[in-house]
Amino acid sequence: MMPDLGKYADAVLSAYAASIVLLVVLVVMTVLRGRKVRAEMARIEEQRSKNG
Amino acid sequence: MGSMSLWEYANPKKFLTTSERILPFFWAAAAVCLVVGLIWGFFFTPDDFRQGSTVKIIYLHVPSAMMAINIWVMMLVTSLIWIVRRHHVSALAARAAAPIGIVMTLIALATGAIWGQPMWGTWWAWDPRLTSFLILFLFYLGYVALWEAIENPDTAADLTSVLCLVGSVFAILSRYAVLFWNQGLHQGASLSLDKEENVADVFYYPLLVCIAGFVFLFIALVLYRTGTEIRARRIRALATRTRAQA
Numbered sequence: 001m002m003p004d005l006g007k008y009a010d011a012v013l014s015a016y017a018a019s020i021v022l023l024v025v026l027v028v029m030t031v032l033r034g035r036k037v038r039a040e041m042a043r044i045e046e047q048r049s050k051n052g
Numbered sequence: 053m054g055s056m057s058l059w060e061y062a063n064p065k066k067f068l069t070t071s072e073r074i075l076p077f078f079w080a081a082a083a084v085c086l087v088v089g090l091i092w093g094f095f096f097t098p099d100d101f102r103q104g105s106t107v108k109i110i111y112l113h114v115p116s117a118m119m120a121i122n123i124w125v126m127m128l129v130t131s132l133i134w135i136v137r138r139h140h141v142s143a144l145a146a147r148a149a150a151p152i153g154i155v156m157t158l159i160a161l162a163t164g165a166i167w168g169q170p171m172w173g174t175w176w177a178w179d180p181r182l183t184s185f186l187i188l189f190l191f192y193l194g195y196v197a198l199w200e201a202i203e204n205p206d207t208a209a210d211l212t213s214v215l216c217l218v219g220s221v222f223a224i225l226s227r228y229a230v231l232f233w234n235q236g237l238h239q240g241a242s243l244s245l246d247k248e249e250n251v252a253d254v255f256y257y258p259l260l261v262c263i264a265g266f267v268f269l270f271i272a273l274v275l276y277r278t279g280t281e282i283r284a285r286r287i288r289a290l291a292t293r294t295r296a297q298a
Contacts, residue, residue: 001095003094003095003105004105005105005108006099006104006105007104007170008104008105008106008170009105011106011109011166011167011169011170012105012106012108012109014166015109015112015113015162015163015166015167016090016094016108016109016112018159018162018163018166019112019116019159019162019163022155022158022159022162023155023159023269025155026151026152026155026273027269027273030273030276030277030280031276033280034276034277034279034280037280037283037284037287038280038283040283040287041283041286041287044287044290048290
């Protein structure tokens with residue numbers, strides 16, 4: 001299944017690994033920060049509605 | 053009858069409700085295109101007769117480089133809208149896009165270096181396109197740092213918009229450096245309206261799918277991140293109001 005990358009296997013695999021890691025880190029950090037801010041927003045809104 | 057206008061999305065509430073409705077489509081489209089494009093490119097395309105298996109790096113290098121430049125152009129447009137019309141959502145969209153641009157530029161630089169080493173015999177050369185790309189990367193970092201450094205969000209939006217205008221010179225240079233100087237190691241465009249310049253069809257179609265994947269991923273990320281920035285701005289505004297009342 002794995003294609004024969006020949007003498008350039010290290011270059012090709014490291015390019016894919018580095019890119020996929022960077023993309024995954026970007027998506028994960030984006031979603032984590034989004035959830036944190038959303039939770040903070042919900043907490044503040046709730047507090048405001050309690051205080052009238 | 054009220055006509056739909058793009059400016060309706062300058063309303064943060066309207067932006068949030070609309071973006072939440074369309075986001076699942078863009079996440080799904082990004083995942084499908086990236087998985088299909090990268091598997092097609094990596095497993096089911098032949099080696100190039102000159103570049104061997106390193107040609108497979110094209111499926112990451114070309115889309116990320118295109119996005120690095122086009123994200124800056126998107127930031128330029130949204131910054132200009134902020135300057136002219138003072139829509140906060142526009143300024144926040146530019147802010148939200150910048151870290152995505154940093155990652156795209158980093159992927160383009162890293163994959164370029166990894167590809168360049170076996171093909172050119174060097175990781176790096178002070179070639180016009182590579183150099184202007186490095187400067188674009190530094191502009192991205194400066195842009196994000198400037199947003200972080202200034203407390204007042206309107207002042208930050210003003211100054212980062214000016215920085216974005218200046219940096220646009222390097223975004224354009226990154227795209228056209230090869231044409232301007234006609235020298236250096238980097239080849240010309242991989243995709244062009246001129247069929248003669250294009251890469252061969254066997255590489256071209258999976259490359260198009262990968263480019264679509266990167267575009268969809270950017271749209272999903274920028275919509276999501278702009279939503280986060282809108283909420284963060286509201287939290288800061290509420291905190292300021294509470295402090296003023298206390």
